[in-house]
Amino acid sequence: RSLSTSARKSLTVGLIPADGIGREVIPAARDAILAVQTELPPVSFVDLLAGWDTFTRTGTALPAETVKTLKEECDCALFGSVSSPSRKVAGYSSPIVALRKELDLYANIRPVRSVSADPSKPPTTDLIVVRENTECLYVKDEKLTTGEHGKEARAIRLITERASTRIGRIAFELAKARPRKLLTIIHKSNVLSVTDGLFRESVRAVPPASNGAFDDVTIEEQLVDSAVYRLFREPQIYDVMVAPNLYGDIISDAAAALVGSLGVIPSINAGDNFVMGEPVHGSAPDIAGKGIANPIASIRSAALMLRHLGYASPADKIDKAVNDTLAPGKVLTADLGGSSSTQEVTGHVMKLIQA
Amino acid sequence: RSLSTSARKSLTVGLIPADGIGREVIPAARDAILAVQTELPPVSFVDLLAGWDTFTRTGTALPAETVKTLKEECDCALFGSVSSPSRKVAGYSSPIVALRKELDLYANIRPVRSVSADPSKPPTTDLIVVRENTECLYVKDEKLTTGEHGKEARAIRLITERASTRIGRIAFELAKARPRKLLTIIHKSNVLSVTDGLFRESVRAVPPASNGAFDDVTIEEQLVDSAVYRLFREPQIYDVMVAPNLYGDIISDAAAALVGSLGVIPSINAGDNFVMGEPVHGSAPDIAGKGIANPIASIRSAALMLRHLGYASPADKIDKAVNDTLAPGKVLTADLGGSSSTQEVTGHVMKLIQA
Ligand SMILES: CC(C)[C@H](C(=O)O)[C@@H](O)C(=O)O
Ligand SMILES: CC(C)[C@H](C(=O)O)[C@@H](O)C(=O)O
Numbered sequence: 001r002s003l004s005t006s007a008r009k010s011l012t013v014g015l016i017p018a019d020g021i022g023r024e025v026i027p028a029a030r031d032a033i034l035a036v037q038t039e040l041p042p043v044s045f046v047d048l049l050a051g052w053d054t055f056t057r058t059g060t061a062l063p064a065e066t067v068k069t070l071k072e073e074c075d076c077a078l079f080g081s082v083s084s085p086s087r088k089v090a091g092y093s094s095p096i097v098a099l100r101k102e103l104d105l106y107a108n109i110r111p112v113r114s115v116s117a118d119p120s121k122p123p124t125t126d127l128i129v130v131r132e133n134t135e136c137l138y139v140k141d142e143k144l145t146t147g148e149h150g151k152e153a154r155a156i157r158l159i160t161e162r163a164s165t166r167i168g169r170i171a172f173e174l175a176k177a178r179p180r181k182l183l184t185i186i187h188k189s190n191v192l193s194v195t196d197g198l199f200r201e202s203v204r205a206v207p208p209a210s211n212g213a214f215d216d217v218t219i220e221e222q223l224v225d226s227a228v229y230r231l232f233r234e235p236q237i238y239d240v241m242v243a244p245n246l247y248g249d250i251i252s253d254a255a256a257a258l259v260g261s262l263g264v265i266p267s268i269n270a271g272d273n274f275v276m277g278e279p280v281h282g283s284a285p286d287i288a289g290k291g292i293a294n295p296i297a298s299i300r301s302a303a304l305m306l307r308h309l310g311y312a313s314p315a316d317k318i319d320k321a322v323n324d325t326l327a328p329g330k331v332l333t334a335d336l337g338g339s340s341s342t343q344e345v346t347g348h349v350m351k352l353i354q355a
Numbered sequence: 356r357s358l359s360t361s362a363r364k365s366l367t368v369g370l371i372p373a374d375g376i377g378r379e380v381i382p383a384a385r386d387a388i389l390a391v392q393t394e395l396p397p398v399s400f401v402d403l404l405a406g407w408d409t410f411t412r413t414g415t416a417l418p419a420e421t422v423k424t425l426k427e428e429c430d431c432a433l434f435g436s437v438s439s440p441s442r443k444v445a446g447y448s449s450p451i452v453a454l455r456k457e458l459d460l461y462a463n464i465r466p467v468r469s470v471s472a473d474p475s476k477p478p479t480t481d482l483i484v485v486r487e488n489t490e491c492l493y494v495k496d497e498k499l500t501t502g503e504h505g506k507e508a509r510a511i512r513l514i515t516e517r518a519s520t521r522i523g524r525i526a527f528e529l530a531k532a533r534p535r536k537l538l539t540i541i542h543k544s545n546v547l548s549v550t551d552g553l554f555r556e557s558v559r560a561v562p563p564a565s566n567g568a569f570d571d572v573t574i575e576e577q578l579v580d581s582a583v584y585r586l587f588r589e590p591q592i593y594d595v596m597v598a599p600n601l602y603g604d605i606i607s608d609a610a611a612a613l614v615g616s617l618g619v620i621p622s623i624n625a626g627d628n629f630v631m632g633e634p635v636h637g638s639a640p641d642i643a644g645k646g647i648a649n650p651i652a653s654i655r656s657a658a659l660m661l662r663h664l665g666y667a668s669p670a671d672k673i674d675k676a677v678n679d680t681l682a683p684g685k686v687l688t689a690d691l692g693g694s695s696s697t698q699e700v701t702g703h704v705m706k707l708i709q710a
Contacts, residue, residue, distance in 0.1 A: 084545035086576070088552045094545055137512060142549035150516035151557075153550040157492060157512055161505035188601070190439035190449055194497035195508040197443045202506075221441070225608040226637065232587060232612035246543070250605060253580040257587035282581065 005310035010042045014070050014077035014276075018051035018095065020283025021293035022080020028295030028346040029078050029277065029302040035353040036314035040306070046073060050095040052083040052283075062095035067102050070274070076305050077276040078298070079269075081283040096278070097140070100133045105269035105276055106163060107170045108133040108248060111304070112255040112265055115326040125235040125258045128178075130171040131248025132199075133269055135163050138245045159195040159244060164202035170270075171242035172206050172214045182239035184220045186227050186247050199244050228254050252280055261335040263294030264326070266301035268308055275308045277301030287334075294333040295346045296322055321352035360665035366398045369425050369432035369631075373406030373450065375638025376648035377435020383650030383701040384433050384632065384657040390708040391669035395661070401428060405450040407438040407638075417450035422457050425629070431660050432631040433653070434624075436638040451633070452495070455488045460624035460631055461518060462525045463488040463603060466659070467610040467620055470681040480590040480613045483533075485526040486603025487554075488624055490518050493600045514550040514599060519557030525625075526597035527561050527569045537594035539575045541582050541602050554599050583609050607635055616690040618649030619681070621656035623663055630663045632656030642689075649688040650701045651677055676707035 013033065017026040030045060037043050048066040055061040061082075070077055082096055099105070108131035114123040141156040175183040185203050187196035200221065207214040222230065224247045230237060231251065235258050243251055256265045265280040279297030287293060300322055307315035325331055331348040332338025340348075368388065372381040385400060392398050403421040410416040416437075425432055437451055454460070463486035469478040496511040530538040540558050542551035555576065562569040577585065579602045585592060586606070590613050598606055611620045620635040634652030642648060655677055662670035680686055686703040687693025695703075 088544070088548040097546060138546060140546065142547065144549050144553070147515070150520075151553055152516070153514045153553040155512040155514075155547055155550045157510040159508045159510075160502070161507070165505075188604075189443070191452060191495065192492060192497065192510055193443040194499050195510045198499070198506055198508040225604045228583065228605055229608040229612045229617060232609065249580050250583055253584040254587065254609065257584045262584060 008041050008075065008309075010044065011040055011076070011309075012074045013043065013045050014048050014066075014074040015045050016048045016050050016066065016077060017080040018283070019053050019083040020081055020285050020288040021281075022051070022082070022283055024288070024291065024293045024342050025279060025295045025298035026078055026080045028342065028349075029298040031346055031350055032299045032302045032318050032353070033306070035350050036306075036317055039314040039317075040311060048077075050079075050082070050099070052085065052092070054095075055092050059091065061092055062098050062102075067099070070099075070103065074274075076274065076309060078302060078305070079276055079278040080298070081279065081281060083283040083285055093140070097138055099276065100269050103269075103271055103274045103276070104134065105271040105274060106132065106134045107167055107270045108267055109170070109174070109270060109304070110248075110252040110255075110265060110267040110280060112252070112259055114259040115264075115323055125255065127235070127238040127255060128174055128240045129248055129252040129255060130167060130174060130240060130242045131252060132163055132167040132243070132245050134245070135159060136245030157192075157195055159199050161198060161202045164199045164244075165206060167242060168203035168206040169210075171203065171240055172210070172217055175217045175240040176214055178239055180239040181216055182218045182220065184222055184227070184238055184241045186222055186224050186241055186243035186251060188224050188247070190223060196244065203242055224251070227251060231255060231258070256280060261294060262297070263333065263335040264296045264300070266297050266304050268301065268304045270308055275305050277305035291341050291343065292334055293342050294335050295342050295349075296326070299346070299349055317353055318349075321349045324352050325349050363396050363430065363664075366396050366431070366664075367429045368398065368400050369403050369421075369429040370400050371403045371405050371421065371432060372435040373638070374408050374438040375436055375640050375643040376636075377406070377437070377638055379643070379646065379648045379697050380634060380650045380653035381433055381435045383697065384653040386701055386705055387654045387657045387673050387708070388661070390705050391661075391672050394669040394672075395666060403432070405434075405437070405454070407440065407447070409450075410447050414446065416447055417453050417457075422454070425454075425458065429629075431629065431664060433657060433660065434631055434633040435653070436634065436636060438638040438640060448495070452493055454631065455624050458624075458626055458629045458631070459489065460626040460629060461487065461489045462522055462625045463622055464525070464529070464625060464659070465603075465607040465610075465620060465622040465635060467607070467614055469614040470619075470678055480610065482590070482593040482610060483529055483595045484603055484607040484610060485522060485529060485595060485597045486607060487518055487522040487598070487600050489600070490514060491600030512547075512550055514554050516553060516557045519554045519599075520561060522597060523558035523561040524565075526558065526595055527565070527572055530572045530595040531569055533594055535594040536571055537573045537575065539577050539582070539593055539596045541577055541579050541596055541598035541606060543579050543602070545578060551599065558597055579606070582606060586610060586613070611635060616649060617652070618688065618690040619651045619655070621652050621659050623656065623659045625663055630660050632660035646696045646698060647689055648697050649690050650697050650704075651681070654701070654704055672708055673704075676704045679707050680704050
């Protein structure tokens with residue numbers, strides 16, 4: 001799936017910090033990549049604009065220049081987080097949703113794993129949420145009309161065989177590569193028998209079409225409401241979860257709650273030709289600018305992105321340094337109960353990478 | 356909102372156990388009503404059919420007779436739980452979704468409260484999920500077409516000003532009656548600016564249209580993904596939560612996970628002229644028929660239904676007996692870590708009601 005690493009003579013990374021704490025944590029991810037650069041082709045970075053702040057200054061949340069540069073000059077990118085206005089603002093539309101569509105980054109991959117101070121104990125939560133990233137209600141095809149009893153709004157929820165099949169394939173590949181080889185399909189087909197029915201059937205049709213490649217993967221199913229319930233009660237039952245866009249959004253936040261903080265959950269938005277790392281957390285306006293945001297989610301997103309590009313060894317180094325920072329529980333930001341700054345945590349991780 | 360109790364000369368309760376453990380727990384709810392009948396007008400029960408089992412035997416999951424009897428003879432009803440086929444089955448459609456629509460039971464009210472063995476400590480979770488019950492993706496307006504790349508399925512998500520306003524009013528009434536008077540509106544308007552935007556604005560428009568009746572209610576907002584996250588991290592921040600249908604479905608299961616078991620969470624489906632109690636749990640085919648299902652959710656649903664009908668004192672009696680059963684933690688079903696049967700728990704609650 002990853003492009004061949006040997007063919008790559010250089011690695012150009014687009015940096016899109018966007019809003020709020022995105023501006024504080026994306027530099028940490030950049031530092032992590034620099035810390036492992038001896039194992040990579042020559043790396044360069046391009047700073048790119050997007051977000052609410054960009055909208056208020058330029059009238060667009062995703063300048064055409066940003067998309068053009070990503071497509072023409074970058075091999076990959078790191079996206080921070082975006083603030084959204086509290087009311088509908090004409091012309092404003094979420095740049096992260098638009099980027100996923102523009103670059104056809106159809107797979108949103110979100111590993112959630114608890115870190116235990118006692119390495120002899122297996123993590124209670126160790127799962128990957130594989131979220132379809134281009135359709136469902138995120139097609140944003142909405143209409144407002146006026147009926148007999150006032151305003152009526154309608155949104156289209158689109159589920160296609162093509163998108164469900166390709167996200168299904170990614171999910172099976174990830175499940176196959178893990179020790180438990182378990183894939184749980186999340187849906188709500190007791191109500192949405194046509195759309196969620198198509199999602200479920202398309203995912204289930206992947207193994208029969210794959211020449212036995214996935215015969216060793218166990219398939220389970222769960223309704224989204226009960227999946228969230230069970231996620232909290234018995235997270236250990238999950239290995240890889242595959243879900244349509246909106247359920248995946250909710251489930252990955254739910255899973256994040258299990259492991260201490262959204263501040264440690266990375267993701268990549270992956271397509272066949274591009275990959276973009278993105279911390280799962282939001283722009284956190286309440287703590288933005290204070291230097292106390294957790295950089296771990298962004299640093300891990302950089303590692304996940306490098307791994308997806310085929311650079312497993314530098315990705316392992318970053319991940320190990322992160323785990324060796326988290327497990328002793330001494331250098332932590334406030335969201336994890338510590339009092340270290342973004343800088344201190346980043347510095348500690350970098351020191352461990354270089355050790 | 357409740358019909359006047361004094362005008363009621365009798366109380367006819369429709370009983371729809373439907374599938375699985377519904378058949379074991381609805382009789383417990385019936386017993387609870389009988390146990391407080393001296394405080395009610397003469398009570399009678401009507402047994403009614405619905406569900407997957409009914410579908411396999413009669414070809415319809417919700418016989419016209421059931422709806423007719425509910426409309427013409429019943430003051431209220433108790434619904435158990437329904438099994439759904441694992442694949443789409445032609446002609447089958449969820450009877451609970453249909454009943455909510457048929458009877459215009461637009462408010463799904465789900466109180467979630469932790470029970471502490473130490474009554475001096477406040478419960479860490481004490482909230483009510485107020486779920487819009489008639490629209491959103493539950494209008495089940497779905498279409499399957501074939502496009503260039505295979506099958507395409509589309510569902511309509513409908514949000515109207517009318518339905519959002521009326522559920523908003525119920526939520527404000529509930530919030531106003533509670534000590535904290537806090538209402539959190541759940542939405543995803545950073546993506547669904549039109550549909551969720553209309554939901555949010557319609558709920559927010561309730562106080563200005565209510566002659567100051569709700570001026571003392573504090574309004575907050577939360578995106579659905581982060582609401583689920585925060586529900587697990589800091590459940591005490593919520594008081595009353597109001598949500599469109601699907602988010603409400605997920606959020607109420609998430610909240611249930613906080614208090615030990617879905618087996619203790621009651622709900623009512625309420626309209627202007629009818630109310631139907633319903634345990635939030637499903638039909639649990641894995642334990643059905645074993646006599647070990649938790650009857651508490653159903654018993655509490657009966658109390659919630661009586662309270663909604665205006666019978667606060669018998670409802671209080673049932674709730675107190677339930678709490679006095681749960682708090683000592685001795686007579687509990689397996690889902691709560693005990694080993695008592697459905698019968699034993701029901702018997703214990705009945706004994707406490709009559710004490
Ligand atoms: C910011 C928002 C549009 C986004 C989403 O819903 O996808 C975020 O919640 C996420 O999970 O990446
Ligand atoms: C059985 C199903 C249709 C139902 C729903 O989604 O409303 C259930 O999950 C509930 O919460 O009552």
